[in-house]
Amino acid sequence: xxxxxxxxxxxxxxxxxxxxxxxxxxxxxxxxxxxxxxxxxxxxxxxxxxxxxxxxxxxxxxxxxxxxxxxxxxxxxxxxxxxxxxxxxxxxxxxxxxxxxxxxxxxxxxxxxxxxxxxxxxxxxxxxxxxxxxxxxxxxxxxxxxxxxxxxxxxxxxxxxxxxxxxxxxxxxxxxxxxxxxxxxxxxxxxxxxxxxxxxxxxxxxxxxxxxxxxxxxxxxxxxxxxxxxxx
Ligand code: OAD
Numbered sequence: 001x002x003x004x005x006x007x008x009x010x011x012x013x014x015x016x017x018x019x020x021x022x023x024x025x026x027x028x029x030x031x032x033x034x035x036x037x038x039x040x041x042x043x044x045x046x047x048x049x050x051x052x053x054x055x056x057x058x059x060x061x062x063x064x065x066x067x068x069x070x071x072x073x074x075x076x077x078x079x080x081x082x083x084x085x086x087x088x089x090x091x092x093x094x095x096x097x098x099x100x101x102x103x104x105x106x107x108x109x110x111x112x113x114x115x116x117x118x119x120x121x122x123x124x125x126x127x128x129x130x131x132x133x134x135x136x137x138x139x140x141x142x143x144x145x146x147x148x149x150x151x152x153x154x155x156x157x158x159x160x161x162x163x164x165x166x167x168x169x170x171x172x173x174x175x176x177x178x179x180x181x182x183x184x185x186x187x188x189x190x191x192x193x194x195x196x197x198x199x200x201x202x203x204x205x206x207x208x209x210x211x212x213x214x215x216x217x218x219x220x221x222x223x224x225x226x227x228x229x230x231x232x
Pocket of ligand 1: 012143170171173174
């Protein structure tokens, strides 16, 4: 076994103190997800959306990677590791992982509302009136519901080259992210770590479920790897 692909979701960062999306009555930090994570929400109330992500960006400065992030980063010593995350936080980076695709964007980036390719590194608040060099308003560099996911073609190709796919902390409700494991090679094992794993019906690859949180689940996975469970 050489290449491990991790597909991570909000549960990956739960033990660091960042709320998941669907664990709290469909509310995200007290908001209906669509009001803060959709183009319609932005049209209706850009100040609310900016404020919401400003709070999330500020929170990032107060949280640290958990044991799960650290164990994934440590696997880079022995394996080629690629992370494909739905998370917009920077906790995989902070833990030391190198190869990270952020499918749904990044909190620490801002972009022009007119040009998705005009992207800036951004650590503090984005306010109404903050513009790109052409005077166009900036917004969070987040993929909202109904928007295209530009990194998907690359993420699919990465999954096709995996020797082991590990899915961590996602309810598998949001597509296309939820479909990525299906692109793994036919015999590639897929491990799903989540304390409340979603049903997976139609996977042809061998599936192993670890119904535990990210830190404990990663420790279990590492035991399996060391025991040679996935050696061809
Ligand atoms: P969800 O909130 O839908 O799912 C979180 C998952 O994490 C659930 O399956 C929980 O059981 C699991 N979980 C909870 N605590 C955990 C722990 N300690 N360790 C491991 N897992 C744990 O989050 P996502 O599936 O990531 O998109 O949501 C996908 C997308 O929907 C997000 O990227 C976001 C959201 O709308 C955008 O913002 C575009």
